[in-house]
Amino acid sequence: MKRTLLLLALAPCLAFAQSKADKLAHKYIIADGHVDLPYRLKVKHFQLKKEYTGIPISTDEGDFDYTRAKAGGLDAPFMSIYIPSKFTPSEGKLLADSLINMVNFICEEKPTYFEVAKSPSDVRRIFKEGKIALPMGMENGSPIERLEDVAYFRKRGISYVTLTHAKPNQICDSSYDTTRLWQGLSPFGEKVVLELAKQGIMIDISHVSDSTFYDAARISPVPLLASHSSLRHFTPGFERNMSDDMLKVLKENGGVIMINFGSTFLDGEVTQTREKLRKELNEILEAKGLKMRDKEAKPLVEQFFKEHPEAYSDVEKVVDHIDRVVQIAGIDHVGLGSDFDGVGDSLPTGLKDVSGYPHIVAEMLKRGYSKKDIKKLGSDNVFRVWQATIDYAANH
Template identity: 70%
Template sequence: MKKLLVLIILIPSLTFAQDKATELAHKFIITDGHVDLPYRLKVKNFQLTKEFVGIPVSSKDGDFDFERAKKGGLDAPFMSIYIPARFSSEEGKLLADSLIDMVNYISDENKEYFEVAKSPEDVRRIFKAGKVALPMGMENGAPIKELSDVAYFKKRGISYVTLTHSKANQICDSSYDPERPWQGLSPYGEEVVLEMAKQGIMIDISHVSDSTFYDTIEISPVPVIASHSSLRFFTPDFERNMNDEMLVKLKENGGVVMINFGSTFIDGEIQKIKNENGELLGKILEEKGLTRRDEAAKPIIQEFIKSHPTVFSDVEKVVDHIDRAVKFAGIDHVGLGSDFDGVGDSLPTGLKDVSDYPNIIKLLLERGYSESDIEKICSGNLFRVWQSALDYAAAQ
């Protein structure tokens, strides 16, 4: 009898928690610092024609479309204008323009669903209209060959620039690149950071080396963001993430870390298992005199994948990152930066696409976060930094 009573009590409680989380997901504006839709569509040969079927209103492809965004309460995903590190400045600028054109086209051809946003005020207005706002951030500053390019990209609708990506560029060093030609920001990079502040573009320190982060914090006259980074405490050997000392510095700067959802970003054990499986598969193929590209290797690889399935982290771990970021940086300095459409099949259980944001909110409620705290994480903190960047530029 007692066991039955427990079930009767718990089931409504779980339902209430999920319902409350869904309610808040639609009550509050949810921003996401990084969604890689444009480059995913570019790879699929997106064409600026009405006949192209890839317009993301309702789609089974990828992690983002309008219908799933509305279901999950996502209101302002920053469209990543991603520039691969292999591109020259000239090539990168052409690619950036093409991706910006794509986002504008998606908005123009689907006015009842999307609208490009260039400020928090834009996002609030678009939210009230029941549409999804599409602000833009350029991932990799390589296209900024001249300082005048900063104003150019601002005019084109870019609201933040990630200083680099997987390789050092003319601006700074990358966390992924063993080569550190600048030992932080380059002299030109210092000028770029100051010009970004002058133009009202948020400075994004995701992907940069530690020394670049500290150089940027030292000279930036405005708060910075980490648009899609997680915490190194949970991934000790991953410089791409932020350590506790950096979180303290970010708080002093007034900035925001926006937590990446990728399993390898949030759980070091996941990467360890992947590395071990990769080494094991390599040994198996080597013993047979094969490489991964050989035709004869395909059935062996397929069988290996069946017996060694992909492992994932879960939404609980994402909220663990939020907890630790709050501990070291404070509730005013944390946001969400999923990297949807950018981390492939490594998304954690409970966060497989943009319909799943209520799962984060449910856990935050269960861990004692107030509704005010949750609103800050969803958008309030980013809006503060974004508005600070715009206000600083307006005062110049």
Template identity: 50%
Template sequence: MIKLSTLVVAISLALTSQAQAEQTITASDKAIKLAKDTIIIDTHIDVPYRIHESWVDVTQATSDGDFDYPRAVKGGLNAPFMSIYIPAHLEFEGKGKSYQLANQMIDSMEAIVQRAPDKFAIASSSTDIKEQFKQGKLSIAMGMENGSPIEGDMKNLQHFYDRGIRYITLAHSQSNHISDSSYDIRRKWKGLSPFGKKLVTEMNNIGMLIDVSHISDDAFYQVMELSKTPVIASHSSLRKYTPGFERNMNDDMLLALKENGGVIQINFGSSFVTAKAGSWGKQLKSTKESAKKEGTKLSKDFDAAYRAKNPYPFASLEQVLDHIDHVVELIGIDYVGIGSDYDGVGDSLPIGLKDVSSYPNLVQGLMDRDYSDKDIKKILSGNLLRVLKQAEEYAKKH
């Protein structure tokens, strides 16, 4: 067992090293201005579940988490899609609890606007986002992570659309009544369920974006065949840099996404960005399991002690940029955006992208890689706005 004093020193050194690395990333005045002058849409921020678990007023500065209003303003964030995240528990699926929890978290987003109407506004369309940007307000858009609250009833799709939900991640970490999950080795439906296939059509017709993050490869390709409008991967990165991690997308999927006209929103979580971070997590889990098999009683400081001896391999801003580069090189500038997963991936965020104040660092990195202002604006919001607008126009006709 590591002595407490040794553990404290090790953690202190690790944090100091990380802080020093953070300080080397400095956005220029031009990068900061571009971030402030451009609509920034981040399609996946987990504030609703964060404040559901432990309430905090994000209209003011907070001491924890990755999002609050002052940091959003500093980073230039204008339109976060707040994730109405429903855990993939069997006790939720099909028993009314998913529906109830989703409505409670939507209520919490409306409460934020009511608490600070000078700062926030609910956005339910591409026009809302643009108009609220002009007004200097932060748009709260919403996406539902896990389609279990639909509960097999198309009326619920309309209900959640009316409440402001504009995309649905069909499944999460387990297969549900709509789709198989990339994390679930049981491929119950071998892709989409019969109801899931009907749901895709109805989502198209109503103007709800289909989110292919989290679903299995088979489900992804079935969505590609069925959807008449562009889809999004709201918070996914690339399998090229994380071999074997099905949660990310491979090159063939990116090519299919281009044909569909959709967009992949790059996830910032280190395990999504670099294989080393994913391997670290697997090794920690394996070490725990081995200790338990040997009858060792794990201390409450086990994870911290392990991290002190085996520092977590945080991804870097440069590695996040590599993901963006690869999408652009393979399928073009029109099909990539930002889906950070802030407040959803714990303390695994990359150096230089630790919270919502960090977007200027991303802009600086893109500038350093010779992206034009026009192309940077596409990544920050233009591509997502295009997809959202296409979904809205299709729904008007159907």
């Protein structure tokens, strides 16, 4: 009874706090370092035809659409031009072009909703016009077969390149692969890093091995970007995330880490729990003659995870990661890189789609962050890295 009365008494305060968070999320520009919409639509057989009705204005599919983004205050989601590691450079270039074409087509067909952005000034103008800006980042540098390809992709609108993905490529080693082909950057990769800076493309070190990160930090003339990574402190042994020492180096470099929302990126204990639950779920499906990816299995999978909330992290853990970046590197070096449409069913409670950003703001306000801090996290920090890279290119 006392607990019920306490909750009733606190309800107006909680509602006011959430309302304030919602206003701030819409007042300041929120840029998200990584949203996998293009590849999700590609897999769904997106066609570049005017009669296509799947342009994401309002849909219950995936994690992103215009309506939910506007509700969440999301203004500049970096569209991931994702290239799977299995593709050859020539195959990857064709795929990259098709995904870039898709983003351009969406903006051309729905110009009152979306516009491609190639700089922070573009985003600010588009924000004032009430539209959502769609900057682009290429996830995996494998399509860069020659140095001239860097300028080609900049001309096509690419604003960052993630040096690799799940396997080593001609540029560097991946955090997900143990072969360590190059022990960091390859000789060609060193040239690519310098050429990216020269062309005004941000150097994204998400997915790379530790040695690749340190090599890139050593030679890069511009601040580095981790477009969708979290912290290894909370996920021991998970090299895909960044260590405390890497954060210190990132601070010296002037770079920014944008926190990934995937539950397995946020909490090592949740990762272990999910592994146990997946074994249990597989046994249930096998008994019914089904596999996890079967269409008939989808409602069973959804119901199973609905009954097991412990399979997910939460908004509080996202802000724990933000807190630790601030503690080690400072408020100027952190942003948001959700990986929406890229981490499947592992999104945390309170952040199941792009409408959830005000929940992060509310938790930050609760912990004493200022409006200025929230503005930096939302976009100022990544804009600083982006503009510094553009300015370097203009002078070289």
